[in-house]
Amino acid sequence: xSIWEDKNTLAGKFWSNTVxxxxxxxxxxxxxxxxNTIYFKRDSASEMVAHMRRAGVKRLVFSHHHALFDANLRxxxxxxxxxxxxxxxxxxxxxxxxxxxxxxxxxxxxDSWRPYAVGLKxxxxxxxxxxxxxxxxxxxxxxxxxxxxxxxxxxxxSSQSGYEELRKVAERYPDLIIFAGHSIYGDWDNAVKLVKxxxxxxxxxxxxxxGVNGVIEQLVENAGSESLLLGSDLPWFDEFQVIGGVLSSKxxxxxxxxxxxxxxxxxxxxxx
Amino acid sequence: MKELFFYDPMCSVGNDFLGKRSSSTPGExxxxxxxxxxxxxxxxxxxxxxxxxxxxxxxIADFISSDTSDRLRGVWCLLPEQCGELxxxxxxxxxxxxxxxxxxxxxxxxxxxxxYSIGKIMAEAAERKIPVLMNYYNRKWEELYRFVETFPDxxxxxxxxxxxxxxxxxxxxxxxxxNVYYMLTAYWVPEGIRDLAVLYxxxxxxxxxxxxxxxxxxxxxxxxxxxxxxxxIAKIAGVNMQNLLEESWGK
Numbered sequence: 001x002s003i004w005e006d007k008n009t010l011a012g013k014f015w016s017n018t019v020x021x022x023x024x025x026x027x028x029x030x031x032x033x034x035x036n037t038i039y040f041k042r043d044s045a046s047e048m049v050a051h052m053r054r055a056g057v058k059r060l061v062f063s064h065h066h067a068l069f070d071a072n073l074r075x076x077x078x079x080x081x082x083x084x085x086x087x088x089x090x091x092x093x094x095x096x097x098x099x100x101x102x103x104x105x106x107x108x109x110x111d112s113w114r115p116y117a118v119g120l121k122x123x124x125x126x127x128x129x130x131x132x133x134x135x136x137x138x139x140x141x142x143x144x145x146x147x148x149x150x151x152x153x154x155x156x157x158s159s160q161s162g163y164e165e166l167r168k169v170a171e172r173y174p175d176l177i178i179f180a181g182h183s184i185y186g187d188w189d190n191a192v193k194l195v196k197x198x199x200x201x202x203x204x205x206x207x208x209x210x211g212v213n214g215v216i217e218q219l220v221e222n223a224g225s226e227s228l229l230l231g232s233d234l235p236w237f238d239e240f241q242v243i244g245g246v247l248s249s250k251x252x253x254x255x256x257x258x259x260x261x262x263x264x265x266x267x268x269x270x271x272x
Numbered sequence: 273m274k275e276l277f278f279y280d281p282m283c284s285v286g287n288d289f290l291g292k293r294s295s296s297t298p299g300e301x302x303x304x305x306x307x308x309x310x311x312x313x314x315x316x317x318x319x320x321x322x323x324x325x326x327x328x329x330x331x332i333a334d335f336i337s338s339d340t341s342d343r344l345r346g347v348w349c350l351l352p353e354q355c356g357e358l359x360x361x362x363x364x365x366x367x368x369x370x371x372x373x374x375x376x377x378x379x380x381x382x383x384x385x386x387x388y389s390i391g392k393i394m395a396e397a398a399e400r401k402i403p404v405l406m407n408y409y410n411r412k413w414e415e416l417y418r419f420v421e422t423f424p425d426x427x428x429x430x431x432x433x434x435x436x437x438x439x440x441x442x443x444x445x446x447x448x449x450x451n452v453y454y455m456l457t458a459y460w461v462p463e464g465i466r467d468l469a470v471l472y473x474x475x476x477x478x479x480x481x482x483x484x485x486x487x488x489x490x491x492x493x494x495x496x497x498x499x500x501x502x503x504x505i506a507k508i509a510g511v512n513m514q515n516l517l518e519e520s521w522g523k
Binding site: 244 | 461
């Protein structure tokens, strides 16, 4: 019997029902809006939320492409988008190191954007500024004081966002909650090392990993499923892909539940 | 009862010389397939780029001959016709050894793929409707476009493993070349599969895993949730592939 046919497992339940009531799903890495290099099937809030509902995803935390890749859409506009979908959408405040005045102006409004604003997003490789650069100091100090999560785009071997850079940030900001987007993709040993060096502070976020043979298994075995978070990069990939990627990994159902929702609820509670 | 029949045309076996491991025996591969419910697979050699076509073709023939399940078929790699490195009667040898498809890696094997180098083989492959897997053209879109233009009568199976959305690159080929089939290995937008099926037909799409890079199960779940009707999902999962092979090799 294959994993999809065994109705006693999460894989079997999701195969039969699509949405499994006692297993909510939180997607901790999304975007919104068009982008230069890629065709998206859907990229508007209404389309994305409709897709989330079909896939049974309870909540998505996203940073808007246009706030990251274009300095003209400000985070205040993203907050307004969230207001239209109070159950489904939460936002990371996009931090562009090339516009320090925007960072200060936006973070002055952060508390007024709660509960929709849950943390910050830093995209060092694309912005071509190392995560340890002083250009992020204001934003990271802000997050550190409030014990906010910061979702970093990270990639193995990157001089902007690789292990060495993240380690410097973890040391410099001891109360920061680091979401390592893409889990320092490809540099799995150092991703695990980072988790172990900063217990309870570093979470490995799985965007681009579900479905890649053996990686989730490796991260669960070495870092523990308690340190993993689900992410899709929606609209790059869609929710069915990441859900299927986790379900098809050779880990226990308890580990899958940790990834799908338990770790997030430990961080934010059930009503966030 | 099993809901869908899955045929995986993009599966590599053996260990490559850079440490990328895969199943070394049919038993290991079949256990992996059974874990997810894959019924049949086309297999090629995981170290084809490094070991070369001559060695890889023999390795795969031996692998297939040791399979007692009759669920596996092999893929052989092309080389230029002029050097005599392939069997004289290639297609008879393929039939005898249960090799049902071809691939080619002119980049690692240092030759130029075109009418001068493989024109006669490709003409016969077209006549016999034998699938040619274009997996070594992964990410090489300009070269792939040229190849497709050169051999429009061949059944060419294309894919891309970058996971960076490929619609801008794939759709023109699907529109203009009816013999191009798209393997869904890293097409990570399941509801986009439905769009491709509506635009170009579910007959042009093939479930494929790209094992051992990806596991078999992720794309199974994605396809199941593509929003397509079950008949179309069944076609993409395995019926298309089974039919294509029956058209070339009989039942």
